[in-house]
Amino acid sequence: MHIIKFGGTSVANPQNILQCISIIKNKINNGRVAVVVSALGGITDLLLSAALDASAKKLNYKELYNEIEVRHVDAVAGLIPEKNQPESLQNVKQELEHLQTLLDGCYLLGELSERTKDLILSFGEVLSSYIMAEALKVQGEDCRLADCRELIRTNNRFGRAIVNFEITNLHIQHFFDKNRNTVIVLPGFIAQSEDGHVTTLGRGGSDYTAAIVAAALDVPHLEIWTDVSGIYTANPKLVKQARSISHITFEEAMELSHFGAKVLYPPTIQPIINKNITLTIKNTFEPEAPGSIITRQVPEESRNPIKGISNIDGITLITLEGPGMVGVSGFSKRLFEVISKESINVIFITQASSEHSICFGISDAEAPKAKAAIDVEFLFEIRQQKIKPAIAENGLSIIAVVGENMKNHQGLSGRMFSTLGRNNINIRAIAQGASERNISAVIASRDVKKALNSLHEEFFEESTVQLNLFVMGIGNVGDKFLEQVQQQRKYLKEHLNINVRVIGLANSRKMYFDEYGIALKDRKALLENGEPSTHTGFIGAIKRFNLRNSIFIDNTASNEVAMTYGSYLKQSIAVVTCNKVACSSAYSHYSELKSLSRQYSAPFLFETNVGAGLPIIDTLKNLVASGDRIRKIQAVLSGSLNFIFNNFNESVSFHDVVKQAQEEGYTEPDPKIDLSGVDVKRKLVILIRESGYKMEIEDIENRSFLPQKCLDTQTVEDFFRSLQDNATHFGDLYARAKSKGCRLKFVATFEEGNAHVGLEFIPQEHPFYNLEGKDNIVLFYTDRYADQPLIIKGAGAGAAVTASGIFADVIRIGNK
Template sequence: MNILKFGGSSVANAQNIAQCISIIKNKKQNNSVAVIVSAFGGVTDMLLQSAKHASNKETDYQQLLQQIENRHIEVVKSLIPATGQSAVLSHVKRELNQLETLLDGCYLLGELSERTKDLIMSFGEVLSSYIISEVLKAQEDNCSLADSRELIKTNSHFSKAVVNFEISNLLIQHYFDKNKAAITILPGFIAQSEDGHVTTLGRGGSDYTAAIIAAALDVPSLEIWTDVNGIYTANPKLVKQAVPIEHITFEEAMELSHFGAKVLYPPTIQPILNKDITLHIKNTFDPEAHGSIINNHFKAKSSNSIRGISNIDNITLVTLEGSGMVGVAGFSKRLFEVISKENISVIFITQASSEHSICLGIAESDAKKAKKAIDNEFNFEIKQQKIKPAILENDLSIIAVVGENMKNHQGLSGKMFSTLGRNNINIRAIAQGASERNISAVIDRKDVKKALNTLHETFFDDNTVQLNLYVMGVGNVGDKFLEQIASQKKYLKDHLRMNVRVIGIANSRKMHFDEDGIDLYQRKEILEAGEHLDAKAFIQNIKKYNLRNSIFVDNTASDVVSASYAEYLAHNIAVVTCNKVACSSAYSNYKELKDISRQYNAPFLFETNVGAGLPIIDTLKNLIASGDRVHKIQAVLSGSLNFIFNNFNEHTSFYDVVKQAQAEGYTEPDPKIDLSGIDVKRKMVILIRESGYEMEIEDIENHSFLPQECLDTESVDAFFESLRTHASHFNELYAKAASQGDRLKFVASFENEKANVGLQFIPKDHPFYNLEGKDNIVLFYTDRYVDQPLLIKGAGAGADVTASGIFADVIRIGNK
């Protein structure tokens, strides 16, 4: 015999029921079939809600009842021919009239006993099983309807009755020995006490019904049909990379189901566990999919000892602590006894080895009741100040990593906790079962999605790292950066195991977010249709998404945006920036950002602050980290100024060259920032600070080559006009350099803890003389590089190279 169970989502409506019937008919071709069905999807909740409303004297229970009636009548009219509907509708109406009488009674009495609640909730399965059996009969199938209440006997513990297997097994076997129907439909979830009252089997009760019948008939396998392709490596609603587990042991399945895998509930497994009955989890809406097979007859092909990651939400930690507990026997016994008396299930336990505290994880709904009971039990010790009143911590979740072979692999807990730590996920408590099949940890509920994805990435995704980017500034440099991300996305995934997604983008007017990732090839149109930019809303959205490996990319030159870096870093959001304002601001601010970055394990990278895409800062960091010490720096740090002076000659006006540099994107939007030396001072102070020296930007002398009138201009247009006015000044500078055989270079120098920037006449034998185009050059004189400096040279301006430098910083974060 084939035994199938269909859940509420599988029988939610006429279309879904038709799909179930197709599966049933296919299964009966080779064998008879027993089919256990749940209530139509959502009906059980509606029944419970209507009962509560009625007992609270709220008349809207009648509207809920009407909705329940409409749902069932709609299915009858959709699936049963008109000629056969009358008798079925009459039967359904009679059942619903009985339900209405019960609800009216609850309303009049103003109460709802557990016994009455079970009776009301039973109507969901009673109606669904009847209607589905009638649909099959209407299609001329040899079908019978069995009443689970006549076959499964329990005690009178209403809402979660305990099955009397000795009696139930005999009744089930006797019924199926006599029953010759090809298809037998049975309601799940419901049973009957030995004194004749309707009982229910609790959470997962329909699965439990199926397992009870399968065990009683000693069949080789049981199929549970649901709306997913089996048990997944993690909740697929939260982890999109999760995949079905094709084969899993009963013990692993029980661990995963205990820790929140909603496809299966632990009691379901128990009746079939000792009978060695294989359990199949199948998808009603994708019947050809493999699904999950649960038994103990397989050896995992994969070397991965982790089988799945699961979670339970709405957890409260209850902590009992105090010096009076140390060395005193009986505290744990009393604690668990009082929790048991309140019928509170303990999900998680951990105790300090010092015996100073013991911590329990329970459902949040039981928290207040638990605290009251515990404080009453330990009232004397609390008054004596030997222990503290019970401490409650709410808004928590438990995550669990599960696998049968975990005990044979070292370092898994370290890998788990370091993975969470890198993403700034705080662990409140830890427990590991003696069987070593799971490691569980309590974390803040808001971090669950990030934790599950991070752990799944570590244990299942071949170490593919997902980077989630939020890009502020999509103009010249920013657009090139997004273009590079789009074109290299496949390469990064295939060769570097990085999945780079852009979740948010913004310019000075608009912003747009997409948690699934923005289509970068449509970025301009998407952003244009976005919402108005709100800097506070931008960061709030990033916090709300709380995605792993979040990176804020600043492609602006805004001091307002740079002022937000601390907030990003303090929320474990990495910052990558070509904006020099923050790192060249007050030394205290620079140091604070560095400290916050270390404290919250959030990378703060700004390679493009100096030399665009050149690896200047990274090289300098490596020098310092290896114990070298910088004594002297000489550099040409402005690609724009180098471009200008390399192209300025007796045939070209200074004004025209600066205009060309601006048009080609080599200068800041306001070229005065470059020409005044401010930009070079910013770059130099960053290099000095990264070399280990404390210096303010005001400490760097600036020997400006611009006339004061140029410096005093208040707009870009006025600045350019001043360059025309003072053309003779710039021509004289060029003529003087040319007469000496020198070239003009704007040079930054640091030595003996003093620094200056300014225009210099560079002779032919100097390393800077042949610096062409927009190139930068830096010479580092250190303990190790004394006679011949360490030289870094290359293109130091331009949108493409700056964007590639930002890209390189993003990759550095992914490689951590």
């Protein structure tokens, strides 16, 4: 005997029902089949809504009834040949007329008892099982329709009745002994109380019906067919990387189903676990997929410590606390007796070891009733201020990491909580059973998606890290960066196990987002059609997406953007920037950003602030971290100025060289920032601070080579005119250097607490003399490199190398 059950989606329409019949026919080849069916997909919700609307005197119930009628009539028309339809339609409409009478009665009385509700909800399974049986008959199958209201006996707990297994098992066994048809179709979900009233087994109760039948008949195997290929490692609607679990134990399945894995109704396990009946979850629409097998034990090769991550939404945390609880016995007993009397289901419990507080999680709907009952029970203690009134916090969810073998693996809870912490997910309460089969935590509902994805990545995708990038500024540097991401995505995934997605883009006018990753080849068109860009709107969108491993990338030179970094870091959003403003601003602000980075475990990387793509800051950090001390820094830090002075000579005017540097992207949009020494001062102060010294940018002496008239200009155009007007001044500088056998270099120096920047005449024997093109060079004199400095040299300007430095910082984050 095969016992198979089809869920609501599987029997949602005639096409789906035909797919179910095809599966049934394959089973018939190997023996008799008992088929348990749910109501047509969505019908139970329509029945409940119609009943509630009718009892609330809302005439909308009639429209809902009409929709229910059309669905079932269409199902008959789509499955039963026209010559056989009259009888089938007559029986269906007879049941529907009964349903209409009940709904009209609810409207007239203006009430809906739990008993009547169960009766109304039963029509979904009654009708679907009849239509399934008739469809099998017209295809020539030896089929009989059973009525679970005659087979399953329960108490009068309407809505979620408790089964009397002793009587039920006898009824089921007698029916199947008496009726030897090849196919028996049974309606799931419904039963009958011992005094003759229709009851239901709870939402999802059709699974339970199938398990009851399987246990009564003591079959070796039960199959539940649904719209997914088994139990998943996480909710696939929230975690795209979730995958089907091939083999799982009964206990693990119960834990996952209890904590929200909706593919399986939790009580389903109860009847079959003692009989050791194998349960398989299969996909009606992919019948060849293996699905999930649930047994008492699983093969050794399937013994991964973590089997799944699940969640329950709509949780309220009720807390009872106060000094009057410490050392006083009976508080917990009184508390949970009150909850029990109110028939409130407790999902989660935890108590402080100090006995100062106890909290538990319940559904949001039951929270007001629970708080009121608790406050009444403990009114005397509350008035004496021994305890506080019950505190109810809603907007919460429970996440649970589940695995039968967790107890044999150390550090799993540490990995769970550190992963949540890194992603700025605050934990309100924690519980772990003595069986160590699950670790549960209460978090804000808004963080569920990020938590599930973060934990899934930690426990199931350790080889791949997903980075979600939000890029502001797509000019020269930004566009090159996006080109590099587009080009290297496949390589990073295959060789470094880093999956990079660009989720948001912004320039000064527009911003555009795609939660599943922007198609970078279409980035310009997508951005042009985006929404108006604002800094608050951009960070607001990142917060709403609330994605794990989010990275904000600043490719601008904007003061305003640089001042927003703290807002990102406080949300545990990493910041990668080539913008030097933040790190060269007031030391207190620089220090605060570094502190926020540590506090919120959010990387703050700015390698490109100095030397574009050169590993200058990273090398400096490693020197300091290893215990070395920086004594002196001497550097040419402006690739643009080095390019300018390397190309400036008697035959090329200073103006023309600066113009060329600007056009080729070596200078800031306003070249005066480079030529005035401001940019070099910023870079030097960053190096000094990263060396462990406290210094303000104003403390650095600027020995400017520009005439005052050049410095006083207000626009870029005026600045270039001033360069032409002062051509003689620049010519004299070049002539003086040449006469001494020197070359002009703009040098930054720090030594013994003093720092300055300025144009210097560099002799031939100096390491700076042969610095060509747009290269940078830095000499670090340290305790370990006292006589011969540590030298870092290479291209220090240009959009491509700067973009590569930003990309390198992103990869650093991924590798962590």
